[in-house]
Amino acid sequence: MAKKKDENTEAKILEAAKQVFQAKGMAGARMQEIADKAGINKAMLHYYFRSKQLLFEAVFSNAFSLLAPQLNAVLNDDSTIEEKIKNFTANYISFIVDHPYIPNFIIQELNRNPDFILKLKDNPSFPNIEKFKKQVDEEIENGSLKPISAEQLFINIMALNVFPFVAKPLIMALTNTDDEDYKQLMEDRKSEVANFIINSIKTT
Amino acid sequence: MAKKKDENTEAKILEAAKQVFQAKGMAGARMQEIADKAGINKAMLHYYFRSKQLLFEAVFSNAFSLLAPQLNAVLNDDSTIEEKIKNFTANYISFIVDHPYIPNFIIQELNRNPDFILKLKDNPSFPNIEKFKKQVDEEIENGSLKPISAEQLFINIMALNVFPFVAKPLIMALTNTDDEDYKQLMEDRKSEVANFIINSIKTT
DNA sequence: ATATAGTTTAACCATATGGTTAACAAAGGT
């Protein structure tokens, strides 16, 4: 064997690659910058990941693996629709604090490379709306929700929670808020958004 | 003078540059591809726009000039809040049909280059929330709206309308819809979204 | 017709960039 099976290097590369890819995208990222940030030689990137494309895919998969559980909290959890909305809305901001670039990164790269989603959908743990759909229909039938399509409701939940982070620079400019103000706005949304949605769909 | 002051060439360049920049972003765009698409020599790009950066800025400004009136329809129109919500929601999809890449393009490039927004804000016609804010406060005071911060309401309106197009590939995958289905979902949102918002904020 | 000035092109240039190679270092097995 060789010197202590250095999975440390691989981790350093992935961390550096994550930072660079998520900040600049596939096209804007530079292998040299990733190497520098990881504190290693550029050849090591190819030794561990063969090509920029494969390194990118590793970073992308990691990122999606972190996002998927968030989505499944809405789609496949056992709580009621109202509870899901409250929980997701309250939790999502904490997720963003830990992984601020992920949603934007995923959305952006999927737009650039639509075929990419096919690989993700192959994975059996890919979030799926079917269970959520049944649940919404049931709650409508038993009268606890006003009629709404599950897809539309899901889109609304995602939109209200995810968009403010994806479009942060634009919204900050339009609303004349600085970073401090914006943080407060987002903090307020933890409860605001859930109420906004539930107001609209709950039967009285 | 020379042969008929060819502003045709400039227009062809801008159209080609728009397509390439909006599809691939600043970093992913190639001057050669823009030249090919415009059917001209690469040197012409520099003759008319000096550099990739300046050509990009021209495209970006054009794009923002098209988006700004949409935003002002919410922020600076004279109709009531309820009317604005209905109109914006109904009109926004038509805007997207004409300019499908614009919102994503703006959001993406502003995230990549946050200083960029400063130039935009200098422009006196840059959309501003102040008038909308006063209006929301008035309608709350006279009892036609439930209490909500103008900023939060504006963010919600934007999110519900813009996000489904920005995150289209992701949402299509999560909801198991093809292009046809998705188009129908968006069509339904023309009325769905306005009702969803108004349901939530209108006093009974 | 000729000069003039804006327009267009082919060829060129310097550098950036993803990727490769060959040599070397370190550690374990024999």
Next chain:
DNA sequence: ACCTTTGTTAACCATATGGTTAAACTATAT
């Protein structure tokens, strides 16, 4: 001690890329 395998580096390579240049072209004014 020596071989083998793995990790690491510096130097190198081919190509892509943004940008420049000098010459050719074209319409118009004189």
